[in-house]
Amino acid sequence: MDVDSQPTMEETILVGDDLMMGPPSPLIPPEIASHVLEGVDLCDGILRNLFLCLQINDIEPFCQDEIVLYRQCAEKRDKELRQRLQESERKLGLSMPLNEASDRASQLQAEVTSLERRLILASGIEGMEGFRQRWSLHGRLTDTKQRLGSLKDGIENRKKDEPVRVNKANSKRWFFW
Template sequence: MEETILVGDDLMMGPPSPVIPPEIASHVLEGVDLCDGILRNLFLCLQINDIEPFCQDELALYRQCAEKRDKELRLRLQDSERKLGSSMPLDQAKERASQLESEVTSLERRLILASAVEGIEGFRQRWSLHGRLTDTK
């Protein structure tokens, strides 16, 4: 049986954390575990041990916490956008919807351009843009 060793890049699998608009951030973030304590422990472990294989528990805990946090944030974000849209006057809601659509179009174009970038830098750009793209759709 082969043992899997996690590294920092494993934390970049899947979409990145959602981008939360400032106007609804206080409502969306309220009561959510931001995983900052686990992240602090991970950095402390890396500082003490200097290499990732000695911090497997911390890496796994942070990854689980971040996935749970991001899932909860995405649900809250969708709910908040829905509530915000239904409470706005119709012309403002239409304007916000068209603004979000233009952001999605811009992000899709940037995602296509980032696909041509070679290596890890292209991967990081696509990974970052992917999360932002799914949050605005």
């Protein structure tokens, strides 16, 4: 077989839409953001380099290294954030006063229902805009369901002999009865 007749590997050119592989980055609730984000590489330096490359070169084929580096960093970051979110919700379920934990679970369930409805409505939108909306909503829905499951797991796994904690109005202290 002649060397020239061997099949050649085609080069794959990544574009910005290739960053939409897998689920979108999780949304971090403000009340637990400082705890969840602490020590996590947010990939902001790599993203800055990607934008700078795109600004200088104007097209994606010249920024392949930056796209690959950002995608790898974002995947690692998002995995770590999802784990931390679930663990934080579980800890809240274990430690919050029961009535507050139940209220939080109800709020998360309402958010799940709202996202499910919005996802159904987005199914009628065609083209790239429809895809982006469905992609984003599906990711948020999945993350919210996982957070809700972790919170409920924490609530259910409270110690049976743990005293009930009651949070009086306008009081930051917990009372043990």
